Amino acid sequence: MSEIITKLVVDLSKDENDPLRVQSIPLTESELAERETMRIQAEAEQAAREAAEQAKADAKASGIAKLLALGLTEAEAQALVN
């Protein structure tokens, strides 16, 4: 049996003491399809951000190495790039 994916819904039109005010409700087919589409898009966007992060970190490390080769101290190089 496939897992049932649910959402936690707070219906604020119901009284605070109404047991149906807060319910765990299965996602509809359209919600499941939309979730899958957005999952793919979100993964691509985060992968791009993480790649940009890594590139920036690599460039920083390379810059620090070059500054050290020029004779700056570690503290001086870090002060320039941070």
Added chain:
Amino acid sequence: MQLIQTVNVASAQANITFSSIPQTYNDLVIVLSSRTDRTVGAWSDFLIKLNTATTNFTNRGLYGTGSNTASWTASMGYLGMTSNANNTASTFGNATIYIPNYRVATAKSISTDSVSESNATAANQEIMATLWNVTDPITEIILYPDAGANWVQYSSASLYGITAGSSGGVTVS
């Protein structure tokens, strides 16, 4: 600021939905304590749908990772960052989401500050400005983690309403 509802996640949920939001306040605030079950990456992003819409959103975020800072833009209703399954166990991210003038017939702005907590070098913090370019009043808010992940047990969200104060009849010239 008045608490409208706090909801606690007892088991994994795809999203937290506040529906039939009272149209009696001026602004809304949501305080979120959350963690997702995503196993990819050092954090999870989380997003918002307003009145079930996922379109007409633009964002600008500024975040720090513990070793770098970055700015980025998107168009999917991104709000911020939270902790995921790769972060320190039993540790939850926090966020405050401010939605001013949610009933007014103008585009809706959302300000979010968030952190993805983790006892590690990479523990992120982010401030995000989001615009929903729709003039309808907000009647439903859906908060969901990215990439098809779920909110895990012990995540919680509290919705507050803010009512503008009265001038008390004082005229300022």
